[in-house]
Amino acid sequence: MNERTITTKYTNGDVTVVWQPHKCIHSAICARGLPTVFRPAERPWVVIDGASTEAIVEQVKKCPSGALSYFMNDALASVQSAEEEND
Numbered sequence: 001m002n003e004r005t006i007t008t009k010y011t012n013g014d015v016t017v018v019w020q021p022h023k024c025i026h027s028a029i030c031a032r033g034l035p036t037v038f039r040p041a042e043r044p045w046v047v048i049d050g051a052s053t054e055a056i057v058e059q060v061k062k063c064p065s066g067a068l069s070y071f072m073n074d075a076l077a078s079v080q081s082a083e084e085e086n087d
């Protein structure tokens, strides 16, 4: 697999944070804004239970590079069930 295009997902069952390291510009905005969740010195570096879903979503939206993104698991489940109905 090409390491530059690896995507990692972290979920708390409510929201899923998607991490695309090849896009990160190391601004540290995530680590400064929500240090209980984004811990670059640790592995795994995203502690998904470190804050509320709302706080995580708000911080992910501030990522300037798009390296962090998110989706709500409910939205994915409704898309998947709609696809199953169409099968």
Ligand code: SF4
Binding pocket: 023, 024, 025, 026, 027, 028, 029, 030, 031, 062, 063, 064, 065, 066, 067, 068
């Ligand atoms: S805010 Fe985005 S670009 Fe900045 S360090 Fe975090 S993941 Fe990388």
